[in-house]
Amino acid sequence: MKFFIDTANLDQIKEAQALGILDGVTTNPSLMAKEGITGHDNILKHYKAICDIVDGDVSAEVVSTDFEGMIKEGEALADLHPQIVVKVPMIKEGLKAIAYFTEQGIRTNCTLVFSIGQALLAAKAGATYVSPFIGRLDDISTDGLVLIEDIRTVYDNYEYETQILAASVRHTMHIVECAKIGADVMTGPLNAIEGLLKHPLTDSGLEKFLADYAKGNS
Ligand code: G3P
Numbered sequence: 001m002k003f004f005i006d007t008a009n010l011d012q013i014k015e016a017q018a019l020g021i022l023d024g025v026t027t028n029p030s031l032m033a034k035e036g037i038t039g040h041d042n043i044l045k046h047y048k049a050i051c052d053i054v055d056g057d058v059s060a061e062v063v064s065t066d067f068e069g070m071i072k073e074g075e076a077l078a079d080l081h082p083q084i085v086v087k088v089p090m091i092k093e094g095l096k097a098i099a100y101f102t103e104q105g106i107r108t109n110c111t112l113v114f115s116i117g118q119a120l121l122a123a124k125a126g127a128t129y130v131s132p133f134i135g136r137l138d139d140i141s142t143d144g145l146v147l148i149e150d151i152r153t154v155y156d157n158y159e160y161e162t163q164i165l166a167a168s169v170r171h172t173m174h175i176v177e178c179a180k181i182g183a184d185v186m187t188g189p190l191n192a193i194e195g196l197l198k199h200p201l202t203d204s205g206l207e208k209f210l211a212d213y214a215k216g217n218s
Pocket of ligand 1: 006026027028031133135136167168169170187
């Protein structure tokens with residue numbers, strides 16, 4: 001499973017990259033705003049800065065909601081850097097835009113996906129990635145992981161090449177369960193990724209090894 005970090009914070013992206021396990025970055029307009037990155041030019045500069053840190057795919061989201069606007073924006077984003085994947089919302093115009101980008105060889109991430117039907121449409125339009133938001137489904141008492149399982153089944157039934165990018169991941173168990181289900185990618189915050197490192201038996205075991213080593217050397 002590929003690991004993407006879901007942030008626009010450059011320090012956190014550098015920290016995740018330094019772990020040696022990072023495969024890419026996802027952002028969205030809210031994550032950009034959270035870092036105080038506003039205005040078209042600053043946002044484009046920020047995408048470039050992210051691409052300079054990581055080797056993998058960097059999702060950059062369009063903010064137009066009409067087909068023409070999405071195409072113009074998406075083409076400009078794709079021209080910005082070869083690592084950019086154009087992120088497009090799952091709306092009617094977005095679906096048309098994904099099909100167009102697929103024709104043009106521009107890679108896409110279909111975002112704001114909350115149902116199997118939406119995921120099916122994204123795959124048929126040729127999206128590179130589909131982003132089901134599992135945390136936001138959990139927020140409304142609907143099991144987000146069940147959606148990942150169902151999309152896995154449907155995509156496997158027809159051998160769709162669209163990669164399932166589990167998004168809105170909030171904690172370590174989301175990551176573990178996504179890996180068990182067979183999501184292709186997960187995108188989550190740094191604390192969820194680093195949470196996978198933790199085990200009390202590792203800590204107590206290491207403490208004992210170091211204490212025993214110190215005895216032998218005293
Ligand atoms: O990857 C999608 C993500 O940015 C949304 O996460 O936590 O705002 O639901 P969240």
